[in-house]
Amino acid sequence: MGKGDKKTKRGKIILGTFGKLRPKRKKFNLRSKTVKGNQEKGA
DSSP states (O other): OOTTOTTSHHHHHHHTOOSSSSOOOOOOOSSOHHHHHHHHHHO
16 A cells, blocks of 8 residues: 555555546536526426
8 A cells, every 4th residue: 555556545646547536526517406496496
């Protein structure tokens, strides 16, 4: 377990890869859940 280990968060940071331990950041979703809920109530 260290800098070269693909299964650790530190190893993924060093290698520049992503996975379960270090997921990629997703872009902000423009539609929020509250807006969706309000449309259902109004209809």
